[in-house]
Amino acid sequence: MKSKYVILASALLISVATFAQKDQIKSAEKALKSGDAQGALTILKDAENMVVNAKDVEQAQYYFVKGNAYLDLANKKVEEGKNLSSAAETYKKLIDVEKASGKVKFSTQAAASITEIKGKLINSAIADSQASKHADGAKKLYDAYLLDKKDTINLYYAASTAVNAQDFDLALPMYEELKKLNYSGKGTSFTAVNKISGNEDGFNNAKDRDLAVKLGTHEKPKTEAIPSKRGEIYKNLALILVQKGRSEDAKKAIADARKANPEDSSLILTEANLYLESKDYETYKKLVGEALQKDPNNADLVFNLGVISANAKNLADAEKYYLKAIEINPNYTNAYLNLAALKLEAEKPIIDEMNKLGTSAKDMKRYDVLKAQRENVFRGVIPYLKKANELDPKNEDVSKTLLGVYKALEMTAEAKALKATM
Structure with a gap:
């Protein structure tokens, strides 16, 4: 007899907990609608331990309200970066729950919010960089990358911004990830000048750009090749490793890069610069000769050899390379x-x-x-x-x-x- 009462009591406790949880989610929704996002999060905090045992539909609703509360705070500029990231993580949990259950109610709106958050993170990162808050900007760009790993350019910008912040501990894992992905960033940009704003707008392809020109909203169409960024990526990775006293790791990173990208002549320059830093002048000269032999009419390559020579206080060679770059490209301003x-x-x-x-x-x-x-x-x-x-x-x-x-x-x-x- 006693055991039956125990079972009944347990069932009653579970039922009470479920009702309490539903009430908390509703209370949080009410607080959010009244503009008290922080209050909504406080209410949901009390239900946090119980949500793992809740029904899928209640878990999804819990994460939906929580994500909306974080996003509301971010929109009000309350710890914007932190709350944007928290909102995105919460929406991702919601999507995972509904995907596992097969019941989709909030996922579409959550996915749209994640896209919105990605744009806000990027814009906020740009504002941070303009205000010289590069470390904050780098973290936001990395969070934007985590939201959409197909958009690898945000990882590249995150790493570059971390270098601008001189935060090499933050930049190193980003560059290592770019190396792992074999990211190049090589492509083509399609731009035209907006007749109203006077700004140069970018387009996904030539067709869209040409249509805008045809419609009369844009003018001065331009198509430019975007060079590979691998040389810069491996150079920064190597320099960070050298700074951390990991010269051998730096040399290995460059050697691996050259094996993976044998046609990328900028990597030869990066390797040459690395041996120059370690005062191995014989290897440096050998690599310089290899670079020139591989691509003698590459103005950028010749110019960079001038920079490396100037840094090494070899002014005669530097002048020779700058003049050669001008010979190849008479409009090479930096030369x-x-x-x-x-x-x-x-x-x-x-x-x-x-x-x-x-x-x-x-x-x-x-x-x-x-x-x-x-x-x-x-x-x-x-x-x-x-x-x-x-x-x-x-x-x-x-x-x-x-x-x-x-x-x-x-x-x-x-x-x-x-x-x-x-």
Whole structure:
């Protein structure tokens, strides 16, 4: 007899718990509708331990209300990034529950909310980057990637943003994942200028872009090849590993990358730079020769060899490579800029010596010699700065540097003409 009463009592307890849980979900819904999202989450917190034993339909409703509460808080800018991620995770649990049960009630709306959250995370990450909050932006971009792993570009941007934040512990696993995925990012971009906003809009394909131009909403269509990002990815991965004292792991990462992508010549440069960092100059020279032999007319490759040589203080080689890049591509702006910067380095020792001179006749004579040398340096960079300014007139650093050179040489007419365009 006693055992029957025990069974009945247990059934009664389960029934009471179920009713209590339903009441809590309804109370949470009511609180959310009245604008108290935080209150709704507090109510649902009390039902958290019981939800695992609830019916599928009640579990789905619980996660739906909870996800909506998190999203509401995010929309009100309350710990936006954290609540967007929490909302997405909660909606994913809802979808899993309904998928397992075969009964779909909230999944469609939850999936739409996840898409909305992904867009909000990306926009919030962009705002973070503009405010120099790169670490926060990187985390949001990674969360956006986790919501849609097919959209691997968000993982790439997350890793790059983490590097901008100098948060290498955050960036390392992202780059390792990009390596595992063999991500390249290579493709084609289709853009056209929006006639109303004046901004350059992107399109998924040429057909959509051309239709917009035909309809008259856009103009100046442009199609550009997007180069592979593997070289940059492996370079950053290697540099992070080197910084962490894992040089051998870095070398292995580059070697693996080259085996997987034998046609990607930028990886040779990355490997060369790695051996340059470790002062293995023989291997470095060998790899540089291999890179040039593989792709002698690749302006980007030749330019990067110039950068590597300049970093190694091998100025003669750097100048040779920059000039070669210009020979291949006469409109290579950065090559002109770097050549000018390279030439201007000769000014520093001249200035240093001039500052040490006294007022004796001998010193004054030496001063005149040095002044003439300095003027020759300035005259030597004018052609490169003028070409760079012509190719990139909006670059303030170029125009200011060129203006400074004109003033130093007392080229008043040229300085006045340039200033009028700034």
